[in-house]
Amino acid sequence: MRRAQWQAALIAVAMVAVVGCASKQALTLKADETYFAEGKKALEKKRYLEAVEKFQQLVASYPGSTLVADAQYLLAEAYFRNADYVNAVFEYQRLVDSYPSSEWVDESQFQIAESYYRQRRRPELDQKETNDALVHFRLFLDDNPASPLVEQARQRIDECRGLLAHKLFLSGRLYQRQAHLDAATTLYQKLLQDFPDTSWYWEAVAALGEVAADKKDLLQARSRWEEVLRESHDEKLKARVQKQLAQIGTAAGE
Secondary structure, X not given: OHHHHHHHHHHHHHHHHHHHHHHHHHXXXXXXXXXXXXXXXXXXXXXXXXXXXXXXXXXXXXXXXXXXHHHHHHHHHHHHHOOOHHHHHHXXXXXXXXXXXXXXXXXXXXXXXXXXXXXXXXXXOOOHHHHHHXXXXXXXXXXXXXXXXXXXXXXXXXXXXXHHHHXXXXXXXXXXXXXXXXXXXXXXXXXXXXXXXXXXXXXXXXXXXHHHHHOOOXXXXXXXXXXXXXXXXXXXXXXXXXXXXXHHXXXXXX
């Protein structure tokens, strides 16, 4: 009998400990509104890591909250404003996938593209992020033709295409300087085909004239350079081409 009483006492003590622990956890878990308000305040004060922590806690602890979609968007924004674009892309995409009816979907799609755009590199380097930005800005335009962000997306597309054209031009120029003239021609022609509306188009036409001159095809060189003089609005490029035309004229005895 005494043993039974002792066991019952132990069980009672254990139950009190469990209840006390649960009560402590309940006290430490704040309301969703509190996490949201604290996260917004941290974001406004530019305490981005703190904002990330608050919004993450809300999203993880209150998946059914009416604030969860807003918190998910602001979580992505906190990463973006802290220039952590890799995590920003992940969190914006999570909003698009998990909360497709949210009012923040179109802004998130734009910000995914913008996050890639912010990671773009110098034209001589790999352009994966530029290509990713271009793809996502185009997706944004397809999905949100009436968005107030459309014009900015179009400007970004132009900038990305200009950077990709510049990359092609530099690659062609490298082959040209190494006397790999056929490879250079292929890249310049690809630039003409894919990026005819960029400022690098006429640079590539002029470069094709140089390649033709290097191959002793002066007729082709003249044709390319005269095209630049007729159609380009780049006065510096035209002045350079004019000198090149004069040089081949002198070489031909004109």
